[in-house]
Amino acid sequence: MAAGQCRNLKGVSVPSTLKIGPFAVDPPVVLAPMAGITNVAFRQLCRRYGAGLYVCEMITARALVERDPMTMHMITFDEGENPRSMQLYGVDPRNVGEATKMIVDENLADHMDMNFGCPVPKVTRKGGGAALPYKRELFRQIVRAAVRNAKDMPVTVKFRIGIDDDHLTYLDAGRIAADEGAQAVALHARTASQRYSGKADWSAIARLKEAVTSVPVLGNGDIFSAQDALDMVAQTGCDGVVVGRGCLGRPWLFRDLQAAFRGEPVPAGPTLGEVAEVLRTHAELLAAHDGEDKGLRDLRKHMAWYWHGFPVGGDTRRAFAMVSSLQQLDDLIGTLDKSVPFPEHAEGPRGRQGSAAKVVLPEGWLDDPEDATVPAGADVMHSGG
The missing domain is CATH 3.20.20.70 (Aldolase class I)
Structure with a gap:
């Protein structure tokens, strides 16, 4: 990815190298x-x-x-x-x-x-x-x-x-x-x-x-x-x-x-063409891990995040969100204006936000903070959250 114009940030006293165990x-x-x-x-x-x-x-x-x-x-x-x-x-x-x-x-x-x-x-x-x-x-x-x-x-x-x-x-x-x-x-x-x-x-x-x-x-x-x-x-x-x-x-x-x-x-942030290259690499890596069909389906949720802030039209965004093959992805990338610079307003929150809500807890959970009883059925067989 080309570096483009660089940005100087406000300085800060940087922590010494972080050590986690031997790493x-x-x-x-x-x-x-x-x-x-x-x-x-x-x-x-x-x-x-x-x-x-x-x-x-x-x-x-x-x-x-x-x-x-x-x-x-x-x-x-x-x-x-x-x-x-x-x-x-x-x-x-x-x-x-x-x-x-x-x-x-x-x-x-x-x-x-x-x-x-x-x-x-x-x-x-x-x-x-x-x-x-x-x-x-x-x-x-x-x-x-x-x-x-x-x-x-x-x-x-x-x-x-x-x-x-x-x-x-x-x-x-x-x-x-x-x-x-x-x-x-x-x-x-x-x-x-x-x-x-x-x-x-x-x-x-x-x-x-x-x-x-x-x-x-x-x-x-x-x-x-x-x-x-x-x-x-x-x-x-x-x-x-x-x-x-x-x-x-x-x-x-x-x-x-x-x-x-x-x-x-x-x-500086990447151009739209450079973002498309990153997206294409992401697709290849997912396809290698999960196969092309599953990998490309998994990629769909990332599309809005990659295009966040860029002037990519609604029809094009919807097409990217339905992509099912690397060839289809390449065809869609070919329609983009790759010279579009990174938009200044493209930073900021992405992903889950939602609103605050009452936390769902087991019955009586707040009664005794020293109670070490494991809740019934607490450990599940589902990884990934």
Whole structure:
């Protein structure tokens, strides 16, 4: 991709190299695991633009232990992917321990992240995701089971501010995770009730950084540009950033982040023709992973994100959203005006936003935060969120 005109960003004191266990993460940037997004194809694409840590989709502990075929396919890693980073979800300490042991014994990954941030009802109603840190003792037992069975493999923990404004959990979660041996903690600075709406509260990241001093603290939420990442570090003192929706349709964001954290000018955004080349590469990688038919169907959800802000007409957008083959994709790309420059207003939120909502919880979940009982039917056989 041509660099074009470069952009100079406001400077910031850049964190020293982020270390997660034995792994140096330089620049201190992590791709957040996103269900249906961060498969091996998307990670390969993003890694072409910069170094960092790239985490696969959420894997359910029970599904892994049961060797669910879909789950085993989801833990595919590229030959050159190092470290191989897997996110594990579980509500039962026993299942989490068994899954972690399997990961180590069968050399399935080099780093494991733990999911305590998912806000979707099908997860929280079983006590999982962002609901779980409220149960401090159960949370502790799950992290302990992972760390003890991980041996030398580093374990990190990602969570939200809390269930809602009346039930904040992040400070306790950060302290417990560090006490139990997690190598880093990451905070998505929203409550579960916010889901992906509104603004992330970066001040909570700063408070977590003050409370947890023994391991790196990473910040997540509303990083849609390299300047956003620098601003988060400047405002919170966090040791690194976790990027989720900001890279949807913008995998070159990792190039921008690498330049920004090195104090270099950030390249201008790509032309429409260059974006089309990125999209075509994404299609090839998905086809190689899942076959052309399934891969191209999976690509459809990315189309609006790639064309976000560009003057691509409605009929053309709809045609891209129905693409079913590489040839059809090539034909559509051929109709684009490839000289169109990157629009200034193309940055900003993409992907899930929605609105705030009451969090669905198991019956009596808020009664006793020290209750370590595993909810009935909590661990499911479905990976990916």
